[in-house]
Amino acid sequence: MTSLAKYRHAFLLGLQSNIVYRWNFAIRALFSLFHLAFVFILWGAAYKGQTQIGGFDLDQTLTYFVILLVMQFFIGAFNEDYQISEEIRNGLINQFLLKPINYYGYRFSIFVAARSVSGLLALLPILCALPLLKDHLVLPHEGWRIALGLPAMLMAALIQFTIAYCFGLLSFWFLEIQSFIILSLAVETVLGGQMFPLDLMPPWFFHVSQWLPYYYQMYFPTAIFTGRIDQASALSGLAIQAFWVLALLCIAHLLWTRGLRRHTAVGG
Amino acid sequence: MKLLAYLRIWLACARYSVVRTMMFRFDFIMWSLVEFFWMGVNLLLVAVIYDHTHDIAGWTKYEMLLLVGTSMLIQRFIMGFFWSNLFEMGRNIRSGHFDFFLAQPGNPLFMVSTRKLDLDGIANAFVAGGVIAYAVHRLGLSPSFTDLALYALMITCGVLINYGALLVIISLTFWFGASQGIEGSYFTLMEFSRLPRETFRGATNVIFVWILPAVVVSNVPARTLLHGFDPVNALWLVGVTVLWLGLGIFTFNRGLRRYASASS
Numbered sequence: 001m002t003s004l005a006k007y008r009h010a011f012l013l014g015l016q017s018n019i020v021y022r023w024n025f026a027i028r029a030l031f032s033l034f035h036l037a038f039v040f041i042l043w044g045a046a047y048k049g050q051t052q053i054g055g056f057d058l059d060q061t062l063t064y065f066v067i068l069l070v071m072q073f074f075i076g077a078f079n080e081d082y083q084i085s086e087e088i089r090n091g092l093i094n095q096f097l098l099k100p101i102n103y104y105g106y107r108f109s110i111f112v113a114a115r116s117v118s119g120l121l122a123l124l125p126i127l128c129a130l131p132l133l134k135d136h137l138v139l140p141h142e143g144w145r146i147a148l149g150l151p152a153m154l155m156a157a158l159i160q161f162t163i164a165y166c167f168g169l170l171s172f173w174f175l176e177i178q179s180f181i182i183l184s185l186a187v188e189t190v191l192g193g194q195m196f197p198l199d200l201m202p203p204w205f206f207h208v209s210q211w212l213p214y215y216y217q218m219y220f221p222t223a224i225f226t227g228r229i230d231q232a233s234a235l236s237g238l239a240i241q242a243f244w245v246l247a248l249l250c251i252a253h254l255l256w257t258r259g260l261r262r263h264t265a266v267g268g
Numbered sequence: 269m270k271l272l273a274y275l276r277i278w279l280a281c282a283r284y285s286v287v288r289t290m291m292f293r294f295d296f297i298m299w300s301l302v303e304f305f306w307m308g309v310n311l312l313l314v315a316v317i318y319d320h321t322h323d324i325a326g327w328t329k330y331e332m333l334l335l336v337g338t339s340m341l342i343q344r345f346i347m348g349f350f351w352s353n354l355f356e357m358g359r360n361i362r363s364g365h366f367d368f369f370l371a372q373p374g375n376p377l378f379m380v381s382t383r384k385l386d387l388d389g390i391a392n393a394f395v396a397g398g399v400i401a402y403a404v405h406r407l408g409l410s411p412s413f414t415d416l417a418l419y420a421l422m423i424t425c426g427v428l429i430n431y432g433a434l435l436v437i438i439s440l441t442f443w444f445g446a447s448q449g450i451e452g453s454y455f456t457l458m459e460f461s462r463l464p465r466e467t468f469r470g471a472t473n474v475i476f477v478w479i480l481p482a483v484v485v486s487n488v489p490a491r492t493l494l495h496g497f498d499p500v501n502a503l504w505l506v507g508v509t510v511l512w513l514g515l516g517i518f519t520f521n522r523g524l525r526r527y528a529s530a531s532s
Binding site: 028050183190 | 302316464472
């Protein structure tokens with residue numbers, strides 16, 4: 001078996017097991033439409049009496065949130081950290097120590113499979129709501145946005161997954177990691193631009209956030225696709241994003257090797 | 269069983285929860301921080317929007333802060349007193365561990381709902397209270413004792429409405445079995461309680477103001493502090509409380525009839 005074939009099989013297995021949970025994803029996607037309704041009501045009211053906020057009109061801001069929602073289902077980490085933590089706690093990870101497979105590669109293959117299923121399922125309720133949304137969607141037409149946005153999206157997925165992976169590996173040290181995960185989620189929600197577009201923050205805060213990995217999780221690819229940043233910022237952003245991918249991969253590797261030293265495989 | 273006996277059971281459960289929290293102090297600190305941070309995220313959203321706009325549907329920044337604080341206070345009480353219990357109820361129905369509650373000598377709904385207290389949620393209720401007090405101060409309001417008593421009663425109604433709605437959602441597990449993720453709909457619903465009633469128009473007004481109890485829970489108490497007591501709004505809140513609490517108990521009891529335990 002070639003090394004890539006192993007991960008293709010892991011991907012196919014992940015695809016099958018995630019299709020089993022199709023209703024979970026579909027329900028989650030449906031609820032996310034309610035969140036979108038919240039966003040539309042709140043920002044619609046905020047824009048009353050003015051045409052622009054932070055240099056963008058209402059439709060541009062609403063488009064940002066719609067694309068962000070799609071992005072969350074295609075590249076966001078859902079419960080990968082929890083799954084990895086469970087495998088460590090239950091000792092299921094032991095089998096991967098004996099097999100010629102890279103654990104990160106295995107989990108990433110499953111992550112890609114899971115997001116393919118959840119992403120496609122999330123499109124269904126959005127397509128149903130399209131008659132209501134279409135008048136508000138204003139996407140820029142420059143070709144470079146697709147050319148730079150897709151690699152940004154791919155690296156954002158890597159950052160999302162690797163952060164979740166690192167949190168999962170904390171189970172080598174801590175019995176309970178859920179509070180860490182939810183705490184980190186609160187930080188990611190703000191610094192990743194999921195609560196509001198980051199460019200609405202004071203300029204100093206916006207500049208600092210551009211040096212943090214959270215900026216590149218959701219805000220960066222969404223901002224490229226929705227016209228919130230220009231080409232020069234997108235290009236320099238891609239370089240910083242690539243740095244964070246590498247840095248997080250190194251941290252993940254370090255946590256894995258250090259964690260294994262602490263790990264005790266028990267049972268027969 | 270007499271009311272006093274139930275009170276004794278509740279006190280025993282509360283004592284057990286305090287002891288348990290003391291045993292896992294780090295966990296308590298972490299979860300308190302989690303809730304604190306999430307409240308901060310919601311407050312930040314208000315701050316950012318009001319940096320760019322003067323009012324939202326006629327509500328100024330500190331009026332909005334009062335509304336958001338009220339919504340957070342109700343939610344902290346739900347998290348502190350009921351969330352873990354009802355969340356675990358869904359899990360227990362699926363696993364069959366729900367038998368344990370049926371075997372106890374008391375009303376099953378009471379036994380299920382009061383087993384645990386989450387002190388982190390209750391601790392953060394003080395933070396939410398601080399947000400409300402700050403907003404009241406910045407608005408220059410000086411509510412009388414009666415206003416505060418009415419506000420407290422309305423918060424109690426809000427907690428009961430939320431409890432009823434959550435009970436309806438979790439009781440669906442009796443019918444659907446594996447309903448993972450359905451609990452999340454409660455948080456989605458609660459998002460709308462942070463919005464002023466005036467922002468809802470057309471279909472959203474019908475759904476979130478009149479059909480679902482999302483807006484009434486926070487808007488009526490906040491308005492009482494802002495503009496004084498309004499008997500029509502108060503009656504509306506009491507009516508919704510009776511309706512949703514009744515609906516929750518009805519759904520739970522109906523579901524209980526379907527419960528068939530799990531394998532041994």
